[in-house]
Amino acid sequence: MDHNYQKDISGCGLTGLISKKKRRLSGAEIVKSLCLMNDRGNGLGAGYAAYGIYPDFKDFYAFHIMFDEPSVRWTVEEYLKANYHIEKIEEIPTFPVKAISISPLLVRYFVKPLKERLVGEVQEADFVVNSVMKVNSEIEGAYIFSSGKNMGAFKGVGNPCDIAEFFRIEDYEGYIWTAHTRFPTNTPGWWGGAHPFTLLDWSIVHNGEISSYGINKRYLEMYGYKLTLLTDTEVAAYMLDLLIRRHGLSIPTACLALAAPFWKKIDDRDKDEREALTALRQTYGSALLNGPFSILFGHSKGLVGINDRIKLRPLVAAIKDDITYMASEESAIRAICPNPDTVWAPRAGEPVIVDLD
Amino acid sequence: MFKNLAPPEYLATIDQVKCIRCKRCIQNCGWGVYSWGGDKVLINTSKCVKCLRCYHYCPEEAIQIVDNPTRFKQNAYWGYNNIRNIKRQAETGGIPLTGMGSDLPYTILFDNLLIDACQVTNPSIDPLREPMELRTYLGKKPSSVDVEKGKDGKLKLKTKMPPQIKIDLPVIFSPMSYGSISLNAQKVLAMAAKECGILMNTGEGGLHEDLLPYKDNIIVQVASGRFGVNPDYLNAGVAVEIKIGQGAKPGIGGHLPGEKIPLEVARARMIPVGTDALSPAPQHDIYSIEDLRQLIYAIKEATNYKPVSVKIAAVHNVAAIASGIVRAGADIVYLDGFRGGTGAAPSIIRDHLGIPIEYAIAAVDDRLRQEGIRNEASIVAAGGIRSSADAAKAIALGADSVAIATAALITMGCTTCGKCYTGNCSWGITTQRPELTARLDPEVYAERLINLIHAWEHELKEILGALGINAIESLRGNRERLRGVGLDAQTLDILGVKPAGR
Numbered sequence A: 001m002d003h004n005y006q007k008d009i010s011g012c013g014l015t016g017l018i019s020k021k022k023r024r025l026s027g028a029e030i031v032k033s034l035c036l037m038n039d040r041g042n043g044l045g046a047g048y049a050a051y052g053i054y055p056d057f058k059d060f061y062a063f064h065i066m067f068d069e070p071s072v073r074w075t076v077e078e079y080l081k082a083n084y085h086i087e088k089i090e091e092i093p094t095f096p097v098k099a100i101s102i103s104p105l106l107v108r109y110f111v112k113p114l115k116e117r118l119v120g121e122v123q124e125a126d127f128v129v130n131s132v133m134k135v136n137s138e139i140e141g142a143y144i145f146s147s148g149k150n151m152g153a154f155k156g157v158g159n160p161c162d163i164a165e166f167f168r169i170e171d172y173e174g175y176i177w178t179a180h181t182r183f184p185t186n187t188p189g190w191w192g193g194a195h196p197f198t199l200l201d202w203s204i205v206h207n208g209e210i211s212s213y214g215i216n217k218r219y220l221e222m223y224g225y226k227l228t229l230l231t232d233t234e235v236a237a238y239m240l241d242l243l244i245r246r247h248g249l250s251i252p253t254a255c256l257a258l259a260a261p262f263w264k265k266i267d268d269r270d271k272d273e274r275e276a277l278t279a280l281r282q283t284y285g286s287a288l289l290n291g292p293f294s295i296l297f298g299h300s301k302g303l304v305g306i307n308d309r310i311k312l313r314p315l316v317a318a319i320k321d322d323i324t325y326m327a328s329e330e331s332a333i334r335a336i337c338p339n340p341d342t343v344w345a346p347r348a349g350e351p352v353i354v355d356l357d
Numbered sequence B: 001m002f003k004n005l006a007p008p009e010y011l012a013t014i015d016q017v018k019c020i021r022c023k024r025c026i027q028n029c030g031w032g033v034y035s036w037g038g039d040k041v042l043i044n045t046s047k048c049v050k051c052l053r054c055y056h057y058c059p060e061e062a063i064q065i066v067d068n069p070t071r072f073k074q075n076a077y078w079g080y081n082n083i084r085n086i087k088r089q090a091e092t093g094g095i096p097l098t099g100m101g102s103d104l105p106y107t108i109l110f111d112n113l114l115i116d117a118c119q120v121t122n123p124s125i126d127p128l129r130e131p132m133e134l135r136t137y138l139g140k141k142p143s144s145v146d147v148e149k150g151k152d153g154k155l156k157l158k159t160k161m162p163p164q165i166k167i168d169l170p171v172i173f174s175p176m177s178y179g180s181i182s183l184n185a186q187k188v189l190a191m192a193a194k195e196c197g198i199l200m201n202t203g204e205g206g207l208h209e210d211l212l213p214y215k216d217n218i219i220v221q222v223a224s225g226r227f228g229v230n231p232d233y234l235n236a237g238v239a240v241e242i243k244i245g246q247g248a249k250p251g252i253g254g255h256l257p258g259e260k261i262p263l264e265v266a267r268a269r270m271i272p273v274g275t276d277a278l279s280p281a282p283q284h285d286i287y288s289i290e291d292l293r294q295l296i297y298a299i300k301e302a303t304n305y306k307p308v309s310v311k312i313a314a315v316h317n318v319a320a321i322a323s324g325i326v327r328a329g330a331d332i333v334y335l336d337g338f339r340g341g342t343g344a345a346p347s348i349i350r351d352h353l354g355i356p357i358e359y360a361i362a363a364v365d366d367r368l369r370q371e372g373i374r375n376e377a378s379i380v381a382a383g384g385i386r387s388s389a390d391a392a393k394a395i396a397l398g399a400d401s402v403a404i405a406t407a408a409l410i411t412m413g414c415t416t417c418g419k420c421y422t423g424n425c426s427w428g429i430t431t432q433r434p435e436l437t438a439r440l441d442p443e444v445y446a447e448r449l450i451n452l453i454h455a456w457e458h459e460l461k462e463i464l465g466a467l468g469i470n471a472i473e474s475l476r477g478n479r480e481r482l483r484g485v486g487l488d489a490q491t492l493d494i495l496g497v498k499p500a501g502r
Ligand code: SF4
Pocket: B014, B018, B019, B020, B021, B022, B023, B024, B025, B026, B041, B057, B058, B059, B060, B061, B062, B063
């Protein structure tokens, strides 16, 4: 039994933006926004995720892998070669930063599952998820921290500006960006523990503590997810994967399961809605994320921001032209968009859902 | 003939100066301890069970019931009960009976588990200011649902949900049959269940017509004796429970002697007046899991698919058995721990068979998850739930709801004296003697039971608030919010709980 893990507890700041028109924006913007909230983190973790950054390899899964030991690399590559067509391997470009003295080996692989490995009913996405689970839980010292197509996560132990410089975030161009700075109180100081957390095209940044973590984790384990990280964010990511990709719920419906309306509100709806919402809560009680959180999750078709049911963590949204911004603080939005068309604070449990055109 | 060679357990004493000779004690004692001697009350202390009815009704506080200082010589190995039972058996050759749950000092895991609370990193929630949800639905859940947005923008459910029983908080009443308890006691349970939005359970004694107004809060039970079972009965409540076993007497049937079968009980049970009501140890049409499946589906057919609960005693192999029960089609698995109460059981069985409910919940919840079928049935845990804290711990270990019986009886006056099997309960609970049952006014005592449930409801909300969660489903199975104190590594492993300090 693995219940003896130490759960990671942290506070955070997050920010994200999306261009509905798929205009690819430089990472410089998001870096500026995040760095404004430096005091929401304590320099023990920061990260960025971007969509649309690998247009030349958009049909391949981009595996970003960190190796604590260079020697583990060969074990992983052997596994990948046996299961994937590898289009390209390269070390993720990094640049020396004073404050970051040690970093794991960071390599990216553009891959596609080998046809002959997809036996029977197995879907390509499931196959990739299984590979990620396998490598992360079974190969000590290797960790796949990004596995989507035409997207990628860049993260590590450090403060937002240093991590941005380390990865040269401003050199990437994407139409969806999310970013995160952490304030872990008992961090294991591990690069994989930083946000965003990703699986396939999902990327999550999260501020808060999911007090229902214990049951969320056990619920996911029942569906074969292996929770190797020590963060709540992992739970949120897998939950979205389960509800949306595997159970086929729409994004708004999945949000109704994750931050379910109170029974009182459900009881007041008319019959059809009441039935639907009641069934959702009955079925997905163990998926309810309870406790203070705000979450941004990006996916290949859009960006979603959501708060817990009684809004115990901040989330502000703004729109300017084709761009929607969401962040922990309004100032983080105004730092890069001084005159938005509208600014508002989303209500507790009510998601902000933005889809690409 | 020898007189009983065991000294009486208790000494009933009356302060003759204080006593005003009102004779209330004589009237109140169901066990015949007191009688009138012409000028004062006479005491036959060997009959005293320390139920304290007389003490409460003596207007002058003249009565004292003390533990008899004359005991067998103190012996750390040969306890009082060991010696007394041997002496009794030497006299009668019989099996000493007992009532209520086991009182032996086995480790109480609930008392070695502590609940978490929020500080700084996540805010606690004030249940007086914020909504705090305890509503629970018992029944099979699909693993996923299909919800569509209609043309009008409204959500519409596409999946057909299995039947669910709504309870306002995850505390229900355990089965206690009419016969083992009085009709008035059942009425107390029914009234409180209705008022609190929870459930009572008929037990195996059939359904008295006086309970029909409460049918939306009643589970009807089918046990090995099949008392009172007919299509109307099966359809009367919100669910049907098949009783395989009871925590206090796993593997043992029941025997309600003919003296306890007056007309009313006989009618509810559909047996002749004065005949012994025998519940065989097994259900004779269930010798295997396939047989159980057939009965489950026969009941579902007969009730147009109401939820079916299967009640088992927590025994060593409980996880595998529960998994089989779920696969056999049960909507609810009711686990009864070895501390669970009984109206009558051989004390050797009650005190030595089965396992505590805490282990059973953990093992069953784990197993159902490993097999990917946890959603297929709700778990109701019973057998020694003494407080809302026990309830919260049971739920955190993995139960959907707890069920209580002894706690409910205590609100009716019960002092857990353990002599229910005599049928003389002075509080009018576990007796059919009309002069005794008449004293249990259902309206008055329902009020007290309702108070208890509301008090636990408030306490559960306080616990959730301290945990920083506002819905009971976030506590259910959330073992991360429990810590063990003084438990060994293996026990912690079985419970899936970390030690305090980790
Ligand atoms: S109830 Fe009390 S006062 Fe009345 S007869 Fe009994 S001992 Fe005396």
